Amino acid sequence: MHAYDTIVIGAGHNGLVCACYLAKAGRRVLVLERRSVVGGACVTEEIFPGFKVSTAAYVTSLFRPEIVHDLRLRDYGLELLERDPSSFTPFLDGRYLMLGKDRASNVREIAKFSARDAQRYPEYEAMLERVAAIVEPTLDETPPNVLSPRFGDLASLWKLRRAIRRADRRRVIPSEPARERGRRRGTDCSTARTGEVLEILTGAARPILDRWFESEQLKGTLATDAIIGAFAAPSMPGTAYVLFHHVMGETNGARGVWSYVRGGMGRLTQALASAARDLHVEIRTDTEVRRILTCGNRATGVALANGDEHTAAQIASSADCHVTFERLVDPAALPEDFREAVSRIDYSSASLKINIALDRLPMFICHPEPFDYGAVRRAQDRLDVEGSTSRPEHRGTIHFCEDQDFIERAYDDAKYGAPSREPVVELTIPSAVDETLAPSGKHVASMFVQYAPHRLKDDTWTHALKDDVADRCFAVVERYAPGFTASVIERQILAPPDLEATFNLTGGNIFQGAMSLNQLFFARPLPGYANYRTPIRGLYLCGSAAHPGGGVMGAAGRNAAREMLRR
Numbered sequence: 001m002h003a004y005d006t007i008v009i010g011a012g013h014n015g016l017v018c019a020c021y022l023a024k025a026g027r028r029v030l031v032l033e034r035r036s037v038v039g040g041a042c043v044t045e046e047i048f049p050g051f052k053v054s055t056a057a058y059v060t061s062l063f064r065p066e067i068v069h070d071l072r073l074r075d076y077g078l079e080l081l082e083r084d085p086s087s088f089t090p091f092l093d094g095r096y097l098m099l100g101k102d103r104a105s106n107v108r109e110i111a112k113f114s115a116r117d118a119q120r121y122p123e124y125e126a127m128l129e130r131v132a133a134i135v136e137p138t139l140d141e142t143p144p145n146v147l148s149p150r151f152g153d154l155a156s157l158w159k160l161r162r163a164i165r166r167a168d169r170r171r172v173i174p175s176e177p178a179r180e181r182g183r184r185r186g187t188d189c190s191t192a193r194t195g196e197v198l199e200i201l202t203g204a205a206r207p208i209l210d211r212w213f214e215s216e217q218l219k220g221t222l223a224t225d226a227i228i229g230a231f232a233a234p235s236m237p238g239t240a241y242v243l244f245h246h247v248m249g250e251t252n253g254a255r256g257v258w259s260y261v262r263g264g265m266g267r268l269t270q271a272l273a274s275a276a277r278d279l280h281v282e283i284r285t286d287t288e289v290r291r292i293l294t295c296g297n298r299a300t301g302v303a304l305a306n307g308d309e310h311t312a313a314q315i316a317s318s319a320d321c322h323v324t325f326e327r328l329v330d331p332a333a334l335p336e337d338f339r340e341a342v343s344r345i346d347y348s349s350a351s352l353k354i355n356i357a358l359d360r361l362p363m364f365i366c367h368p369e370p371f372d373y374g375a376v377r378r379a380q381d382r383l384d385v386e387g388s389t390s391r392p393e394h395r396g397t398i399h400f401c402e403d404q405d406f407i408e409r410a411y412d413d414a415k416y417g418a419p420s421r422e423p424v425v426e427l428t429i430p431s432a433v434d435e436t437l438a439p440s441g442k443h444v445a446s447m448f449v450q451y452a453p454h455r456l457k458d459d460t461w462t463h464a465l466k467d468d469v470a471d472r473c474f475a476v477v478e479r480y481a482p483g484f485t486a487s488v489i490e491r492q493i494l495a496p497p498d499l500e501a502t503f504n505l506t507g508g509n510i511f512q513g514a515m516s517l518n519q520l521f522f523a524r525p526l527p528g529y530a531n532y533r534t535p536i537r538g539l540y541l542c543g544s545a546a547h548p549g550g551g552v553m554g555a556a557g558r559n560a561a562r563e564m565l566r567r
């Protein structure tokens, strides 16, 4: 008789979600985490005294609302702070683009650059929302096995086909352009529309944006979402899905709205950990799993770095495939073709994170006039010691991108194995809406930076290089907000090898494996293994290496628990 029914490796958000659902079903669960804090890449840490920083993930929208409800996470302190405006892009000519929830205001903002784009933007958003309506339900389902389908697999493929057809009938793509193209190509308009859905799921972001819009200011802003966490330029296939991935989700019922978590992202995983403990899950931190024990082709337990061993009927690993199958499992326990397929998983990555303590908020040359954001949002304003209010431009994601070519050029450097000379920087300042993060009058900010390849051609990630890349990022911001660099009190630079070492993310890949089409849905992590099972009986995957992939979603943990209970 085992002391535990299930051992979960890793207390990232997915491991904790998985543990909670198993415990809710009456299983005795032990969660083992190598770090001294729970949360994985969804964590808050006081890395500078008095400043609480979301060390890795910094915004949320994808986290499944059903999990918040099922585990009563609001009762455990989870509070989502909507970001509105959601995005602000200053330009060197003194103009700016500010987008948010208010559709009429978005249209006015875009009209500053192109009347045609302003007219088309609501259509574009509606199209993405309808595609999201097809794709989003698949996040909560186990993908079908297309290699050796059983009845259930065929049924779920049929369901997906029906959803696409339904969306097609509801005109996923606006009828006029689709009809026009259809006529030109000699296809009916339904074929043209379905083709465009497929293009979003498989194609490049840039040609899609180029077709929809003419203003480079708008396209540049939208294109930055297409490269988050991807080692790819917007002109490369697969980036349309990354862009689309970032418009799914919701905050407090509002679709596509990204939020901060009050207290930092770690409050979400702290809430999960509290819910887990109340469900009698045992969580041990500072406890590294060194080996997954097997007997024949069955998992029997884990061996820890301190030499202890624990047995259980089921093991769920929330670490990525390289860690799970190439470091923790004895290779002899795995079929050779599986091992080979695991060795081919793409972890290429070029994301770098800079966490910053700020003495004051940045002031932008374009200096937007305050918007009338209504009483609710005005209540979020707070005064810093000098008496300056955090303003709309500080609340969302601040983009620094004049046009799409800027991103392409930044990628060019990385393609040849060097960090971008002019990196693509996304700046967020969560303390602009959350006073719990920094001492009064001070702020925390984070820069998410592309492209910083893990593997460099002529260099290694020394401290000097990291400082140099951080200085390049600050120089980008400085152009639009002079004085920014002087306002920095402290900075922490996490290059891909640091992300790898800190969070055990192979190659520093923020998604536990690239989110390219060949590694998504029924092919995540590998074709034939998208059902959270592995060739070793009793060993499951429950982290973002599995469907539906990276991002703070909780779907992989919940889906895995469902499969483990179905056993």
Ligand SMILES: Cc1cc2nc3c(=O)[nH]c(=O)nc-3n(C[C@H](O)[C@H](O)[C@H](O)COP(=O)(O)OP(=O)(O)OC[C@H]3O[C@@H](n4cnc5c(N)ncnc54)[C@H](O)[C@@H]3O)c2cc1C
Residues within 6 Å of the ligand: 009, 010, 011, 012, 013, 014, 015, 032, 033, 034, 035, 038, 039, 040, 041, 042, 055, 056, 057, 058, 059, 060, 061, 062, 287, 288, 289, 290, 318, 319, 323, 353, 499, 502, 503, 504, 505, 509, 510, 511, 512, 542, 543, 544, 545, 549, 550, 551, 552, 553
């Ligand atoms: C820099 C960065 C920025 C990001 N920004 C965002 C964002 O803003 N929004 C968003 O939605 N997503 C973002 N992501 C992606 C998102 O954070 C991750 O996809 C998600 O947190 C992964 O959760 P997980 O539970 O699947 O895995 P992880 O969070 O990776 O958790 C796995 C856990 O397993 C532990 N572990 C590994 N090996 C062992 C072992 N041998 N023994 C014991 N424990 C082990 C690890 O320490 C870790 O705690 C970002 C990621 C990074 C790195």
